[in-house]
Amino acid sequence: GENVEQHPSTLSVQEGDSAVIKCTYSDSASNYFPWYKQELGKGPQLIIDIRSNVGEKKDQRIAVTLNKTAKHFSLHITETQPEDSAVYFCAANAGGTSYGKLTFGQGTILTVHP
């Protein structure tokens, strides 16, 4: 089955700096890669996603890049703000009979210091 590795596990930045979180996946049939932000005690919130037919997608301060050959994708947050502090999860779908299921990375605790 799919295996998703996420790094780093914790990331501390100063307000205004950029933050980058990286994930690798194992299933070459995966074609959908969402990123979720989870605040303490809440459910995950979709912040951006990318499909395998594109290499990059941006939404204001957030961008995601995908390298299908290397099987890795990354989340980039620019001009970080204290409210960006949360746990971020990457995920990848599983192709074939597991269509629709997501496998999640281990999570990255992002702390943005004012």
Added chain:
Amino acid sequence: GAVVSQHPSRVICKSGTSVKIECRSLDFQATTMFWYRQFPKQSLMLMATSNEGSKATYEQGVEKDKFLINHASLTLSTLTVTSAHPEDSSFYICSARGLAGADETQYFGPGTRLLVL
């Protein structure tokens, strides 16, 4: 759009009782709903996949008689934790995936914190 609700948000129960958690898609129809379990400071662990009108598919190691899932309509799925024990205490989160074509986007509910005494 794409709002998913869960009820209750928190529940405390005695060991041996059963607890039902509801997951609703409020503004879209969900062909598939997923149930996850999350322990403190850990990632989301998929428990089961629920399709409307059919039996749920459970992940390996998840007891289907322990965690009963019903997906009676396109907007409602329920998870019942039967004969709950302290080790069932956890954060349970559902997600819903819509009808639109090949859209695999999953929208998550706010989660239910279960504490079994």
